[in-house]
Amino acid sequence: MKVNVKIMKNDSSKEISVSSALIDNLYYIIKETYLNAEKIEIDNPTNADNNELGDFLTYILAYPKGVKTPQVIVRDKFINTNNHYYDKFKNRVLVCFSGGVDSTGALIKMIDTGKNPIAIWCDYGQPYRNPERKAVESICKKLKVTLIEATLDLSDLIAIGGERFGHVFPARNLMISAIALCFYPKEIVLAGLCDELIVPDKSIRMYNEFVKYFGVQLYSPFVTMTKTEVLCLWKAKWDKYLNANETVSCYSDNGNCQNCSSCAKREVAFVASGYSDQYPKVFDNQHKLIEEHWFSRIDIFQYERRTDMLIALHKYVDKLTPKLQELVNLNYKKYKNEIDVRIKELENLKLQ
Ligand SMILES: [Zn+2]
Known part of the structure; x- marks a missing residue:
């Protein structure tokens, strides 16, 4: 062919x-x-x-x-x-x-x-x-x-x-x-x-x-x-080529629906890496996905995915739904040690 x-x-x-x-x-x-x-x-x-x-x-x-x-x-x-x-x-x-x-x-x-x-x-x-x-x-x-x-x-x-x-x-x-x-x-x-x-x-x-x-x-x-780490590097070295917000991973009509699983994963990385400092609407719109699908598997997630997700959600914990607040607070405490290690790892990446 x-x-x-x-x-x-x-x-x-x-x-x-x-x-x-x-x-x-x-x-x-x-x-x-x-x-x-x-x-x-x-x-x-x-x-x-x-x-x-x-x-x-x-x-x-x-x-x-x-x-x-x-x-x-x-x-x-x-x-x-x-x-x-x-x-x-x-x-x-x-x-x-x-x-x-x-x-x-x-x-x-x-x-x-x-x-x-x-x-x-x-x-x-x-x-x-x-x-x-x-x-x-x-x-x-x-x-x-x-x-x-x-x-x-x-x-x-x-x-x-x-x-x-x-x-x-x-x-x-x-x-x-x-x-x-x-x-x-x-x-x-x-x-x-x-x-x-x-x-x-x-x-x-x-x-x-x-x-x-x-x-x-x-x-x-x-x-x-992980995507978070890629964005840390991006912030440190690649912004002169292109702003990462110009990439598209959601293929709704406007390219950034803030209401799908792809947008949710993307925003976790943008917030956890510090690339973005705005509260993403998808944390509201997709709270069910996060509460039910992510938190039910948090213990079996890879360390990076688990910590990135907790770092991102914890940053805006006061804005989350009550149920999500509870889940975030509980797990942030539970995984505090690995979160501290992770935050240092991400900071080091930004220094490159
Ligand atoms: Zn989307």
């Missing part, structure tokens, strides 16, 4: 297309997964070992929990037909981009360290693709970064499997990385945070093994960090 690509730099743009045996095969296994296949057989589109690649692809598809996903069997025959690459960006750093704090931070970190990155964004038929496109285009323009905009319409597949998979789109990051490979990158950056490495194609295994199968290093510069 052909992937249509628009390459945009400042105000000029150019349209090309790329394709590869890897993209064809990933499309095929995603389709079969949506169609509820138990076993998928493909010819090997890489130089990797058949069994190892089959095992890796099976792992990538195995999400979310509770949904039965297929086993991928890779056959002996090596194929590399249909490889149509673009060679003007050879050996550049490609950053998988979505316009949120994490991927924008990654892009800026690459700029700041002189790596001259290119952003790649994919329209694969996701529900919020239009506001997402607006955000990535506007940020790349401000940062003067070349943007590769790839279009791969999978909306018919998403419609088929949507009920079983919810908002999860299997192998999405792997597919975007496969498109990135068509540009001969030196390395691919996929920004994953330490408390969000849950999806198989944004997991430690993905970061560790990608190079083995596809010959290019894929990594996250924030693999040991």
Whole structure:
């Protein structure tokens, strides 16, 4: 299949297309997964070992929990037909981009360290693709970064499997990385945070093994960090490039609804890092989510997520709902020691 690509730099743009045996095969296994296949057989589109690649692809598809996903069997025959690459960006750093704090931070970190990155964004038929496109285009323009905009319409597949998979789109990051490979990158950056490495194609295994199968290093510069820590660094070093408030992680009409789980997580990071010093309305609007879904799991949260959340909520404790006040006060006392350690850690990051 052909992937249509628009390459945009400042105000000029150019349209090309790329394709590869890897993209064809990933499309095929995603389709079969949506169609509820138990076993998928493909010819090997890489130089990797058949069994190892089959095992890796099976792992990538195995999400979310509770949904039965297929086993991928890779056959002996090596194929590399249909490889149509673009060679003007050879050996550049490609950053998988979505316009949120994490991927924008990654892009800026690459700029700041002189790596001259290119952003790649994919329209694969996701529900919020239009506001997402607006955000990535506007940020790349401000940062003067070349943007590769790839279009791969999978909306018919998403419609088929949507009920079983919810908002999860299997192998999405792997597919975007496969498109990135068509540009001969030196390395691919996929920004994953330490408390969000849950999806198989944004997991430690993905970061560790990608190079083995596809010959290019894929990594996250924030693999040991949380969103709060990224924002501490941002405040200390990157504000000269872009204000972090210009990133978008909520795809409501106005891009900042203050009434969804994405906005709630984002505001925790903005407040806990000290990037923002305003009371976020989402702490009111989503108090139920915070009371019921977050506090019921607070003891099993990773240390960073737990402390960041308590630091942020405690800052505005008087403004919270009575129930939330009670939960915050109780847990702030309970976790006081680790919160003190955390506050010092965050302060140190800001000194960098
Ligand atoms: Zn929102």
